[in-house]
Amino acid sequence: MLKLYFNNMHKIIMNTMKVACFGDVCGEVGRNVLIEYLNTNKHLFDFIIVNGENSAHGFGITQKIYDQFMEAGVDVVTLGNHSFDQKSDLQLFDRNPNLVRPLNYPKGTTGHGYTIVNRNGLNIMVINLIGRLFMEYNDDPFYTINEFLNINKMGLKVDAIFIDFHAEASSEKLSMAHYLDGRISGLFGTHTHVPTADAQILDNGTGFISDCGMCGDYNSIIGMDIKSPILRFTSKINAYAKFTPATNKDSACVCGVVFEINRNGRCINISTIRYGGTYLKEQKQF
Ligand SMILES: [Fe+2]
Numbered sequence: 339m340l341k342l343y344f345n346n347m348h349k350i351i352m353n354t355m356k357v358a359c360f361g362d363v364c365g366e367v368g369r370n371v372l373i374e375y376l377n378t379n380k381h382l383f384d385f386i387i388v389n390g391e392n393s394a395h396g397f398g399i400t401q402k403i404y405d406q407f408m409e410a411g412v413d414v415v416t417l418g419n420h421s422f423d424q425k426s427d428l429q430l431f432d433r434n435p436n437l438v439r440p441l442n443y444p445k446g447t448t449g450h451g452y453t454i455v456n457r458n459g460l461n462i463m464v465i466n467l468i469g470r471l472f473m474e475y476n477d478d479p480f481y482t483i484n485e486f487l488n489i490n491k492m493g494l495k496v497d498a499i500f501i502d503f504h505a506e507a508s509s510e511k512l513s514m515a516h517y518l519d520g521r522i523s524g525l526f527g528t529h530t531h532v533p534t535a536d537a538q539i540l541d542n543g544t545g546f547i548s549d550c551g552m553c554g555d556y557n558s559i560i561g562m563d564i565k566s567p568i569l570r571f572t573s574k575i576n577a578y579a580k581f582t583p584a585t586n587k588d589s590a591c592v593c594g595v596v597f598e599i600n601r602n603g604r605c606i607n608i609s610t611i612r613y614g615g616t617y618l619k620e621q622k623q624f
């Protein structure tokens with residue numbers, strides 16, 4: 339009873355909460371630049387979500403890397419089409435409650451598609467969804483999330499809901515955000531590794547950005563060393579063009595988005611993060 343009292347007191351005192359979401363962490367350079375950023379800035383945020391699908395040398399994630407993220411202050415790690423690229427430890431996804439793979443993977447897939455974390459007396463739900471347009475075939479994300487949110491309504495057992503929609507097409511991401519407007523606190527896109535400039539709050543209080551970008555070396559082709567992708571386009575001999583993450587820490591950058599939400603789970607402010615490397619150099623004022 340006493341615990342409940344203090345939890346509710348906190349809800350009354352704490353009127354807003356800042357939730358930072360960071361896009362696909364690409365390889366060692368991406369991990370290092372994100373951890374460097376969090377070491378000095380994590381106190382600015384109440385809750386931190388990171389997409390880790392490319393964190394293990396561009397492909398998947400390991401227990402060691404997940405633990406590194408947690409030690410750096412991350413609360414939830416989301417994934418995407420590279421979720422299971424590190425095949426040696428598939429128990430990883432059942433073992434770690436705050437490691438979340440897409441909810442609309444086939445029934446019976448290892449791991450789970452959402453988690454709920456209590457922070458400062460508020461229950462925050464984080465869901466990972468994957469798109470279908472220009473992607474491998476997956477279960478319908480619209481049908482899946484509609485059914486899921488009919489059972490898990492914001493304002494009942496959970497106070498705020500965030501979705502990492504891992505998808506290629508901005509049209510699919512925008513459609514999903516408008517489809518869910520008012521039912522979730524925020525939807526951030528991942529997967530393209532390119533930060534977009536369309537952060538906005540929709541009519542019914544859902545914050546949205548098409549893609550929050552990548553944490554990694556931006557002197558690259560979406561985080562990979564530039565030679566192999568060009569070779570694939572020009573020669574089509576993929577065997578000679580293995581993708582490896584770009585490794586220049588001087589052009590490494592952290593990209594993310596910050597949703598500020600009120601105690602009803604509605605987004606009241608949205609802003610983007612650009613830290614270090616290429617983007618810092620290019621962002622001069624006219
Ligand atoms: Fe990615």
Ligand SMILES: [Fe+2]
Pocket residue numbers: 391418419420504528529530
């Ligand atoms: Fe992806």
